[in-house]
Amino acid sequence: MPSPDITHEFDTIEDTITAFKNGEFIIVLDSASRENEGDLIIAASDMTSEKMAFMVRHTSGIICTPSPAPYARTSNSPNGRLERRPQPHRLHRQHRCQPPSTTTGISAHDRALACRTLADPEAGPESLRRPGHVFPLRAREGGVRERPGHTEAAEFCSFAAGKPPVGVICEIVEDGEEVAGEAIRKEPGMLRRDGCLAFGKKWGVEARTVLMWRMEDGRWRWMDEGVRGTRERQTNGEDKTEMRVY
Known part of the structure; x- marks a missing residue:
């Protein structure tokens, strides 16, 4: 049974942001x-072929790239119509994308390049072609x-870092159990809390919960300046530190 203590075995927010x-x-x-699921999350600007291969190996393989609404409206993200899914799901962009220099777009190299291109402020709409194998998402305003x-x-992490x-x-995802002599696996599924914590320990990956992000995010006030967003952290009524994101 999972521990009733929500902080049990989770990493600190400082260590998580540092990672x-x-x-x-x-x-x-x-x-x-x-959803009761755990996601691997990384900055798109830091994605490499090796990291993408690891992500695809241990996840569902549906690679998504979330960004905040102001950035999504002004960046090189595909200009596809936004499709609202039933609550509580996020807004999907209907177009998948990949850089023109790639082939099928499905390899770890191609998908990593697509992620870095989406994060590149110097890239434009011509830097991507549709369809592809990376799925842009728009984060809900208000985070x-x-x-x-x-x-x-993911949006919170990007700004905080x-x-x-x-x-x-x-x-x-979890692999499930091998079935001797058959090309199937028994009882595969999504990794839940304890499985994700064990996964993090095995691979040295920091782990947090969205609830704890939300509690922490309550101490931040967002001052939206589009792509060059400014956020101001208020630790008490007077003490403030400011971080600009470029």
């Missing part, structure tokens, strides 16, 4: 009453306070 800032994967879990999802958690506001997320 994200250093280009490492982190694991973010949402509520058991929601994790409005929607406690993995999409918004001073990265371009595009993340890469995908749900972690």
